[in-house]
Amino acid sequence: MNLFELNNVTAGYGSTPILRDVSLNVEAGDIVSLIGRNGVGKTSLMKVAMGLLSPDVGKIKFDGANVTSMSADKRAKAGIGYVPQGRDVFPQMTVEENLQIGAEVGSNDREKLYDEVYEYFPRLSERKDQNAGTMSGGEQQMLAIGRALVGNPDLLLLDEPSEGVQPSIVTEISERIREINEEIGTTVLFVEQNIQFTISASNSCYVMEKGQIVDKLSKTELEDSSKVEEYITI
Numbered sequence: 001m002n003l004f005e006l007n008n009v010t011a012g013y014g015s016t017p018i019l020r021d022v023s024l025n026v027e028a029g030d031i032v033s034l035i036g037r038n039g040v041g042k043t044s045l046m047k048v049a050m051g052l053l054s055p056d057v058g059k060i061k062f063d064g065a066n067v068t069s070m071s072a073d074k075r076a077k078a079g080i081g082y083v084p085q086g087r088d089v090f091p092q093m094t095v096e097e098n099l100q101i102g103a104e105v106g107s108n109d110r111e112k113l114y115d116e117v118y119e120y121f122p123r124l125s126e127r128k129d130q131n132a133g134t135m136s137g138g139e140q141q142m143l144a145i146g147r148a149l150v151g152n153p154d155l156l157l158l159d160e161p162s163e164g165v166q167p168s169i170v171t172e173i174s175e176r177i178r179e180i181n182e183e184i185g186t187t188v189l190f191v192e193q194n195i196q197f198t199i200s201a202s203n204s205c206y207v208m209e210k211g212q213i214v215d216k217l218s219k220t221e222l223e224d225s226s227k228v229e230e231y232i233t234i
């Protein structure tokens with residue numbers, strides 16, 4: 001069953017179309033990636049998925065419902081968690097306070113996953129009272145993922161989780177995403193330019209060029225990294 005679908009979406013800013021006739025499916029329980037070079041429209045696609053950018057044409061479905069005109073806050077309550085590019089943690093707030101905000105953004109009916117977030121990311125547990133702005137890029141990324149996860153979303157959208165994160169932490173984050181998916185059952189759609197992260201963390205991969213989906217790579221095609229390299233190496 002598809003948990004999330006974009007069907008023939010065209011979207012942009014003002015009269016400039018950025019996404020052109022984009023269709024993409026994410027099955028419940030899956031981890032799917034989207035790769036593409038700088039400026040092809042990956043972040044715009046994530047914004048459309050979250051409800052921060054309205055499509056001019058096309059349809060968005062989440063959990064069987066048409067959410068095309070649903071606002072971002074309602075999508076969050078319905079079970080979509082979003083980690084934006086650059087993370088956007090609240091720098092003057094502590095780790096704990098950032099997580100509390102994440103819990104409020106999500107649905108009130110869902111169990112909150114504070115314990116799980118601290119188990120998956122012990123660095124956050126050790127820094128509960130530290131201001132988020134004083135943490136490293138990797139720790140802030142963990143916090144941003146934790147802030148989205150604490151509300152117990154069905155679908156987690158991650159926009160370039162490896163960006164500005166040191167290599168050893170990139171590996172740690174990809175392993176945690178796999179574990180969260182396997183143990184909690186969270187479905188994940190992420191955007192990346194990091195080849196290793198894409199190969200290790202996802203089961204299949206859409207490729208975007210100039211606002212269009214031009215290929216979908218299976219797990220086998222991903223594991224033979226040459227195709228991924230061809231699409232994102234400059």
Ligand SMILES: Nc1ncnc2c1ncn2[C@@H]1O[C@H](COP(=O)(O)OP(=O)(O)OP(=O)(O)O)[C@@H](O)[C@H]1O
Nearest residue numbers: 013018036037038039040041042043044045085193
């Ligand atoms: N708010 C905006 N207003 C106008 N144009 C925008 C806006 N945001 C993005 N764009 C343009 O849309 C195009 C796609 O940008 P987008 O950020 O979606 O690409 P991307 O693939 O995520 O890039 P990157 O890998 O560099 O993050 C770019 O040409 C960008 O300049």
